[in-house]
Amino acid sequence: MIEAKNLNLYYGAFHALKDINLKVAEKSVTALIGPSGCGKSTFLRTFNRMNDLIPGVKIEGDIIVDDENIYQKGIDVDRLRKRVGMVFQKPNPFAKSIFENVAYGMRVNGISNEKVIKEAVEQSLKQSALWDEVKDSLKKSAYALSGGQQQRLCIARALAVEPTILLMDEPASALDPISTAKIEELIHELKKKYTILIVTHNMQQAARVSDFTAFFYMGSLIEYDLTKTIFTNPAKQQTQNYVTGRFG
Amino acid sequence: MIEAKNLNLYYGAFHALKDINLKVAEKSVTALIGPSGCGKSTFLRTFNRMNDLIPGVKIEGDIIVDDENIYQKGIDVDRLRKRVGMVFQKPNPFAKSIFENVAYGMRVNGISNEKVIKEAVEQSLKQSALWDEVKDSLKKSAYALSGGQQQRLCIARALAVEPTILLMDEPASALDPISTAKIEELIHELKKKYTILIVTHNMQQAARVSDFTAFFYMGSLIEYDLTKTIFTNPAKQQTQNYVTGRFG
Amino acid sequence: MNHSIIKKITQAIAFNIFRIMSVILVAILFSILAFIVYRGASYITWDFITKMPEEGMTKGGIFPAIVGTLSLVAGSMIVAFPLGVCSGIYINEYAPENGFKRFIKLMTNNLAGVPSIVFGLFGMSLFVNTLKFGDSIIAGSLTLGLLALPVIIRVTEEALKSIDKTYREASYALGATKLQTIVKVVLPMSMPNILTGLILSIGRVSGETAPILFTVAAYFLPKLPTSIFDQVMALPYHLYVLSTSGTNMEESRGMAYGTALVLIIIVLILNLIANIIRHFLMKKIKHK
Amino acid sequence: MKKIFERIVEGFLFLSSTVTTITVLLIILFLFREGTGLFGKSPTEEGFTVAVNKNNPVSELNAEQVKNIFDANIENWKQVGGKNDSILVFRMDDIFKFYTEEELAGVDTNMTLLASKIDEVIQKNPNIIAFISSKNLPANPSSKIITIAKINLSDFFRGEEWFPTSQPVAEFGIYPLIMGTLWVSFLAILIALPFGLAMAIYMAEIAAPGVRNILKPLIELLSGIPSVVYGFFGLIVIVPLLQKTFDLPVGETGLAGSIVLAIMALPTIITVAEDSIRNTPVSVKEASLALGASHWQTIWRIMIPYASSGITAAVILGIGRAIGETMAVLMVTGNAAVIPHTILQPMRTIPATIAAELGESAKGGMHYQALFALGCILFIITLVVNLTVEMISKKRKQNR
Amino acid sequence: MTHLEEELKELKQQVTKMFVLVHSQLEKSYLSLQNLDKDIAHEILMTEKRVNALELKIDLDCENYLALYNPVAVDLRYVLAVLKINSNLERIGDIAEGIARFVIDSSTTFSNELIMHTHTNQMFDVSLKMIQDAEDAFINEDTSLARIVFKQDVILDNININANNNIINFIKNNPDDLEQCLHILSTIRKLERVGDQAKNIAEEIIFYIEAKVIKHSRKL
Amino acid sequence: MTHLEEELKELKQQVTKMFVLVHSQLEKSYLSLQNLDKDIAHEILMTEKRVNALELKIDLDCENYLALYNPVAVDLRYVLAVLKINSNLERIGDIAEGIARFVIDSSTTFSNELIMHTHTNQMFDVSLKMIQDAEDAFINEDTSLARIVFKQDVILDNININANNNIINFIKNNPDDLEQCLHILSTIRKLERVGDQAKNIAEEIIFYIEAKVIKHSRKL
Ligand SMILES: Nc1ncnc2c1ncn2[C@@H]1O[C@H](COP(=O)(O)OP(=O)(O)OP(=O)(O)O)[C@@H](O)[C@H]1O
Ligand SMILES: Nc1ncnc2c1ncn2[C@@H]1O[C@H](COP(=O)(O)OP(=O)(O)OP(=O)(O)O)[C@@H](O)[C@H]1O
Ligand SMILES: [Mg+2]
Ligand SMILES: [Mg+2]
Ligand SMILES: O=P([O-])([O-])[O-]
Numbered sequence A, B: 001m002i003e004a005k006n007l008n009l010y011y012g013a014f015h016a017l018k019d020i021n022l023k024v025a026e027k028s029v030t031a032l033i034g035p036s037g038c039g040k041s042t043f044l045r046t047f048n049r050m051n052d053l054i055p056g057v058k059i060e061g062d063i064i065v066d067d068e069n070i071y072q073k074g075i076d077v078d079r080l081r082k083r084v085g086m087v088f089q090k091p092n093p094f095a096k097s098i099f100e101n102v103a104y105g106m107r108v109n110g111i112s113n114e115k116v117i118k119e120a121v122e123q124s125l126k127q128s129a130l131w132d133e134v135k136d137s138l139k140k141s142a143y144a145l146s147g148g149q150q151q152r153l154c155i156a157r158a159l160a161v162e163p164t165i166l167l168m169d170e171p172a173s174a175l176d177p178i179s180t181a182k183i184e185e186l187i188h189e190l191k192k193k194y195t196i197l198i199v200t201h202n203m204q205q206a207a208r209v210s211d212f213t214a215f216f217y218m219g220s221l222i223e224y225d226l227t228k229t230i231f232t233n234p235a236k237q238q239t240q241n242y243v244t245g246r247f248g
Numbered sequence C: 001m002n003h004s005i006i007k008k009i010t011q012a013i014a015f016n017i018f019r020i021m022s023v024i025l026v027a028i029l030f031s032i033l034a035f036i037v038y039r040g041a042s043y044i045t046w047d048f049i050t051k052m053p054e055e056g057m058t059k060g061g062i063f064p065a066i067v068g069t070l071s072l073v074a075g076s077m078i079v080a081f082p083l084g085v086c087s088g089i090y091i092n093e094y095a096p097e098n099g100f101k102r103f104i105k106l107m108t109n110n111l112a113g114v115p116s117i118v119f120g121l122f123g124m125s126l127f128v129n130t131l132k133f134g135d136s137i138i139a140g141s142l143t144l145g146l147l148a149l150p151v152i153i154r155v156t157e158e159a160l161k162s163i164d165k166t167y168r169e170a171s172y173a174l175g176a177t178k179l180q181t182i183v184k185v186v187l188p189m190s191m192p193n194i195l196t197g198l199i200l201s202i203g204r205v206s207g208e209t210a211p212i213l214f215t216v217a218a219y220f221l222p223k224l225p226t227s228i229f230d231q232v233m234a235l236p237y238h239l240y241v242l243s244t245s246g247t248n249m250e251e252s253r254g255m256a257y258g259t260a261l262v263l264i265i266i267v268l269i270l271n272l273i274a275n276i277i278r279h280f281l282m283k284k285i286k287h288k
Numbered sequence D: 001m002k003k004i005f006e007r008i009v010e011g012f013l014f015l016s017s018t019v020t021t022i023t024v025l026l027i028i029l030f031l032f033r034e035g036t037g038l039f040g041k042s043p044t045e046e047g048f049t050v051a052v053n054k055n056n057p058v059s060e061l062n063a064e065q066v067k068n069i070f071d072a073n074i075e076n077w078k079q080v081g082g083k084n085d086s087i088l089v090f091r092m093d094d095i096f097k098f099y100t101e102e103e104l105a106g107v108d109t110n111m112t113l114l115a116s117k118i119d120e121v122i123q124k125n126p127n128i129i130a131f132i133s134s135k136n137l138p139a140n141p142s143s144k145i146i147t148i149a150k151i152n153l154s155d156f157f158r159g160e161e162w163f164p165t166s167q168p169v170a171e172f173g174i175y176p177l178i179m180g181t182l183w184v185s186f187l188a189i190l191i192a193l194p195f196g197l198a199m200a201i202y203m204a205e206i207a208a209p210g211v212r213n214i215l216k217p218l219i220e221l222l223s224g225i226p227s228v229v230y231g232f233f234g235l236i237v238i239v240p241l242l243q244k245t246f247d248l249p250v251g252e253t254g255l256a257g258s259i260v261l262a263i264m265a266l267p268t269i270i271t272v273a274e275d276s277i278r279n280t281p282v283s284v285k286e287a288s289l290a291l292g293a294s295h296w297q298t299i300w301r302i303m304i305p306y307a308s309s310g311i312t313a314a315v316i317l318g319i320g321r322a323i324g325e326t327m328a329v330l331m332v333t334g335n336a337a338v339i340p341h342t343i344l345q346p347m348r349t350i351p352a353t354i355a356a357e358l359g360e361s362a363k364g365g366m367h368y369q370a371l372f373a374l375g376c377i378l379f380i381i382t383l384v385v386n387l388t389v390e391m392i393s394k395k396r397k398q399n400r
Numbered sequence E, F: 001m002t003h004l005e006e007e008l009k010e011l012k013q014q015v016t017k018m019f020v021l022v023h024s025q026l027e028k029s030y031l032s033l034q035n036l037d038k039d040i041a042h043e044i045l046m047t048e049k050r051v052n053a054l055e056l057k058i059d060l061d062c063e064n065y066l067a068l069y070n071p072v073a074v075d076l077r078y079v080l081a082v083l084k085i086n087s088n089l090e091r092i093g094d095i096a097e098g099i100a101r102f103v104i105d106s107s108t109t110f111s112n113e114l115i116m117h118t119h120t121n122q123m124f125d126v127s128l129k130m131i132q133d134a135e136d137a138f139i140n141e142d143t144s145l146a147r148i149v150f151k152q153d154v155i156l157d158n159i160n161i162n163a164n165n166n167i168i169n170f171i172k173n174n175p176d177d178l179e180q181c182l183h184i185l186s187t188i189r190k191l192e193r194v195g196d197q198a199k200n201i202a203e204e205i206i207f208y209i210e211a212k213v214i215k216h217s218r219k220l
Helices: A042-044 A077-083 A100-110 A112-127 A145-157 A177-192 A205-210 A226-234 A237-243 B040-046 B078-083 B096-110 B114-127 B147-159 B177-189 B205-207 B227-232 B237-243 C005-043 C048-049 C063-094 C097-113 C116-130 C137-161 C165-173 C178-207 C236-243 C249-285 D002-037 D062-072 D093-096 D112-124 D153-158 D175-206 D209-224 D227-246 D252-280 D283-288 D293-324 D327-332 D350-357 D364-398 E003-035 E037-068 E073-106 E110-117 E120-140 E141-173 E173-209 F003-035 F038-069 F073-105 F114-119 F120-140 F143-173 F175-210
Strands: A003-010 A015-024 A029-033 A057-063 A084-087 A163-171 A195-199 A212-217 A221-224 B001-012 B015-026 B027-034 B059-063 B085-087 B165-169 B195-199 B210-216 B220-226 D048-052 D088-093 D128-133 D142-145
Touching: A003 A042, A015 A042, A029 A042, A029 A205, A042 A057, A042 A163, A042 A195, A077 A084, A077 C005, A084 A145, A084 D283, A100 A112, A100 A145, A100 D293, A112 A145, A145 A177, A145 B059, A145 D283, A177 A195, A177 A205, A177 F003, A205 A226, A212 A226, A212 A237, A221 A226, A221 A237, A226 A237, A226 E073, A226 F038, A237 E073, B001 B040, B015 B040, B015 B220, B027 B040, B027 B205, B040 B165, B040 B195, B059 D062, B078 B085, B078 C165, B085 B147, B085 C165, B096 B114, B096 B147, B096 C178, B096 C249, B114 B147, B147 B165, B147 B177, B147 C165, B165 D112, B177 B195, B177 B205, B205 B227, B205 E037, B210 B227, B210 B237, B210 C063, B210 E073, B210 F073, B220 B227, B220 B237, B220 E073, B227 B237, B227 E037, B227 F073, B237 F073, C005 C249, C005 D175, C005 D209, C005 D227, C005 D252, C005 D293, C048 C063, C063 C097, C063 C137, C063 C178, C063 C236, C097 C137, C097 D002, C097 D175, C097 D293, C097 D364, C116 D002, C116 D293, C116 D350, C116 D364, C137 C178, C137 D002, C165 C178, C165 D062, C178 C236, C178 C249, C178 D002, C178 D209, C178 D227, C236 C249, C236 D227, C236 D327, C249 D209, C249 F120, D002 D364, D048 D112, D062 D088, D062 D128, D088 D093, D093 D112, D093 D128, D112 D128, D112 D142, D153 D175, D175 D252, D175 D350, D175 E173, D209 D252, D227 D252, D227 D327, D252 D293, D252 D327, D293 D350, D293 D364, D327 D350, D350 D364, E003 E037, E003 E073, E003 E110, E037 F073, E073 E173, E073 F038, E073 F073, E110 E120, E110 E141, E110 E173, E120 E141, E120 E173, E141 E173, E141 F038, E141 F114, E173 F143, F003 F038, F003 F073, F003 F114, F003 F120, F038 F073, F073 F175, F114 F143, F114 F175, F120 F143, F120 F175, F143 F175
Parallel strands: A029 A195, A029 A212, A084 A163, A163 A195, B027 B195, B027 B210, B085 B165, B165 B195, D088 D128
Antiparallel strands: A003 A015, A003 A057, A212 A221, B001 B015, B001 B059, B210 B220, D048 D128, D048 D142
16 A cells, blocks of 8 residues: 655755555556646655655655555655565666666665576566566676666666565656557556556556546646546646646 | 658667658748657658768658658759758857857858858847847857857857758757747747748647648657647547547 | 664764764864965965076975966966867767778777876877977877867767757758857857866866976076977976976975965866856756 | 969968978977988997907997996906906006106197007007097007997897997987886876866766856866976975885885876866766766766766766876976986886876976987887877877767 | 647638538528428538538548647547538538428429428527538537536437327328328437537537547537 | 446446346346236336446446546547447337237237237347447447347338238138237337347447447438
């Protein structure tokens, strides 16, 4: 269960997230949409405390992940991040072999049994629909893959540490339509096992891949509902204006 | 009148454009679509001979612009490029003031009458729907503008030398949806005066802005027709697969 | 033991080692500066800067050395700056992508790595002996100029390379010629970087000793140069002489501290200017 | 019109770009012309010869033997393959031991007389070895000119003695100089590297932004300070400190040179390494953190490998610089041209040798040429270093 | 106004034209029935071709609009509503044509008494009014007017339910007018459909404006 | 199979279900009419609610599909075709319900002779066959089968054209069966509509597969 309760976030004096309340449905895809700078990425990154890295960030309110407020004192952030996978806008494999990219998360988390690692790597690559394409070249550099393959590798890498939640920040915006379609197909498969939050600039993409959609505007959550509802009959005029392109 | 006749282009040994024949309709928008690497950008850049800058390019066949084969000997490439404006993927204003950005094309083409320049700058900024936003800050650096405004400035810059043709290579792919909508709106206005060719990865965008659509695949022109037709009833199975997302 | 605790402990140990090493290092480096500033500060007076050396360089000032260094810097930059910038432009904008360009770049890189003493040897052999300039400002400036040349070329090249090719294409697309494009679009955008590089290379040139050892520097010359064929004193050489081979090393120590501090101040000022340029000009040029 | 103007400008730019090439070629030309002049020459000073009694079976000696004979390290002809007989060393001045002033009267005006007297001496003493001006050698069979082995590359590199001005033969063995250079440079890098990397990591990842903003310009400033200033500091602070700490006869030692070089190299290493580490894309760093890796694991397993080729290139360049560094080293290492046994003894490096001796060498002389030959060696080392760095960075580009 | 909105406006004009056309067809069919004016009936048959063409045009425009602009939310509902309104209008057009054919087929004039007795005239009036109201509701995006359309349908339904008995009564009194009566019965059945179709149109208007599906449900 | 294709398949299953349901409704209405079986008629009325619900469901699915996947080309035509097929099927459902209501309203059984004389039975058979063919054409994307649907409509049209005369003849012989006759006439008129609707469905199938609009045009 993931939930944001009265969440406020400040970058220094700038109030970037304003009193957000949102319960994410498990094993489903929730899309975050909204105009540039509305706080989608910021909100996404509160779930694995990636915002901690930015100096001057102040957070108020609670984020509950699996019945635990992840912003309370004494939380082991590394452990939290292991439970919450993340995929970025540009494919960003490490400068290692394909195998080692996927194995990395396990190694840094203290797994050293090579057999276990090997199985998990295969498993993750299969889940991310990449296994067939790379099974004969696991030792090759990850940079030898195409952009779309790299992105699926990054997804496999995130899956290998067995997260329950996947955060994706515009995971297909750097890819061509065909690779994008593959990633979308993959997301659709993955939601059977994972709770997925995805930021996207592409409204059609949000429509295609997500079950729920949250519309942000100027740091506020304007509307949160079934994706079908958001795209056929949103409750708020602002949302309607945004999805129909009558905005700004 | 713009036309490609039996156009072949090679990057060294790589055959990038294969026997393209295409007549572009005047005062209309023609979109070039197709998967990554199919040759859209390459084709677009044959119309202002921008490919000349790349070493090892070999071109066969004719490109006719205004009844003149622009690849024949003795063509003044600088003059040609003046007639054919170009807008790029990322907004790339020069490190000058807003005014000087628009004036640049005139200055390099030998116009020095400040009154003429001033009028043309205003005219171009109005045409690119930017005048109202910048008329009080013409002396400011172009970098003070937002991304979407910068892109419209780049369009104004291209219009100022009075081209008849506008080439646009993914002009909105680096912009957020709201800026994108403005650019699309602008394209719709501009086609009343200019012949526009636009490369886009975004099929929906091609559908929205263009009158004609050309579908490229592996260096070949697969289908070229009214955009309506391409998106409701394309003649070729490959085109249908591509537009309906069943590709690859 | 729980792996996450091991992780935490490892991190704590590693970070603290780095912290301690950094503190030690900063302390050392800072004490060098502090030492020279502290010892030298009392010698820096108006007289010190504007007077001739006196009494076997144990008294008086370093005026001729300052003038010498300034004239050498000026001379070398007159040579190196235009040549370097033009060369950088040619390499980045004009040179065809082939073996020839690689060769020129290789040569430039090699020249950049050549030790300064070798420039000294070369300068002496070519300018002093073969061209018969003798020990002179012109021989020294040319030597220093050649030393600075590859640095400026590289800076120019990097500055030009960092400018996206779409800016050039945008200019061509407006009907501009290649030269117009370079002069009106590319150079203005890369100028802050080029200037920063230029200023840092001035810093380097003004502190070099080895190349001027045999091409220009005078041990003791209490008068100002009148032509470019004169010898001059120079600050770094002056410091070297004072601290190693002065006739009266103990007594000239104070002069040495003063000279060292002057050299540091010059570098400081140049750095400051470079930072200002980077900060203010770049802000105008940089994309958000 | 426009086109022609453009062509002219392009031609001008092209010429500018060839200046570096020309300079490199000229450096090669001038350095090697002078430097190679040394080889194939007799190591005796021009116009002088070494002669023995014509009955002496020895007719060839090498430079080292000659030097040892004249230094009285070799006292019996047997040691150089002759008869068992003690060696009598004869220098020009020694003529007065054999003849009185009167007997030699008029020597200054009558050269032939002096020559004949010398010849006489040689004739009289079968165990003699004489170092004399060629002019003073009459064409007569009583003395035999010793052929001295010419200077060759192997002696140059392997010779353990550097006595470029000694009489009757100069010795140009640069082995001690090479060793001195390597000892000083490598120790310098050894000191600088761990500290430099530690500081780079600290600045790039651990330090608070405020701290970094202060450190960064300070380090940049230090990298701009001229080498003489560092040399001066070394001379005034480090040298006495070492002397006191290790209770040495002199403080000017290889170690002093290494320390000063290390201090000079640190700012560069820190800057380059820090830039390389910071060049790791934020998203790559975040990707590692997002997998539950600790900050330290991320630095160690992701960011440093990412930056490694940049750091390696920097280190190699740093070594190149250290090898070529002149003034600071010259000022603090003591400049003794001996093969080092311990870092705590004075040493002399190649560049310091050039700087120290070029001023005193006669232009065009053998010493002068020997110094140019040293310059050639430096140049070649630089070339090798540059090509290595080039290769590394090319590989790095391929991998991205 | 944006390009997108222009397209939507253009579409609206087409649909309005269709409303007007169909309304006039039905009006004419009433006229031709009253006076057994076969000229008008033929005119209706000619015009029906225009109705059909316009229906195809609007359908195609909607298809193009969907393909090119992928509308969502209110825009999507609007296009879907237009598609359905269009087909309902076309069916009304068909009905007008059907009535015109009865007129042409009919060998005798329709007796005024029969028309009055079966309330066919009233049916015509009500259905024309319903079409008019639906048109106004569509043009002004007025859902309350659309709701008024439903109310009127009750009148038609009542007339329709009683139609059989009315006709039977009439035939009993005028057994010779059997053919006429059958035609009128068919006409009544058709006009009842017109009411349904106007009601459908009103439903679609409410659907697109309020996003409420009231088809097959009693709640308004 | 991709996610998108799964959604389309799901939609197809729904429409197939609708076909089956409506076909069975019409079949039942035939049965109830033949035997004046008011139980079956009531059953039809009950089932009509399910038809309506399914219609709404399919409509909503199409709307969602359009909003979420913005289909183009064949996919778009498919969804548009489904929308229209759906509404035509619902109208057939309505007709079945209407016939059931006649059965319920009717005080006497429908004489077999009348049914035979007016070819109502044949109309039922043909229209049921047309629906079945349309269903098969839809399931198998078989446009030649769809074209066969058109041919069959001619039979219905002929019967319909002669209906008036047939009825008049029959009434003249059996003046007491007037009410029955009027009901049968209404039924015939309705079945004629079923034919039209099956034809519409066939047209939509051809439209989505071949991208040809053959509505209102003679060319097949
Ligand atoms: N590190 C930061 N320091 C200060 N302000 C920041 C920082 N990061 C983001 N912001 C501001 O916070 C707001 C929300 O940023 P965020 O990146 O979450 O937007 P977004 O909705 O993801 O936008 P985009 O679609 O452009 O990625 C923006 O106004 C941005 O300027
Ligand atoms: N300078 C070049 N040298 C060699 N090959 C090139 C060059 N530029 C492009 N190509 C190749 O030519 C083909 C077509 O390239 P082009 O950039 O026109 O594709 P595109 O359709 O615009 O793709 P994208 O959508 O990714 O921009 C590609 O396979 C590409 O690898
Ligand atoms: Mg974002
Ligand atoms: Mg119903
Ligand atoms: O077209 P109808 O459904 O009213 O017969």
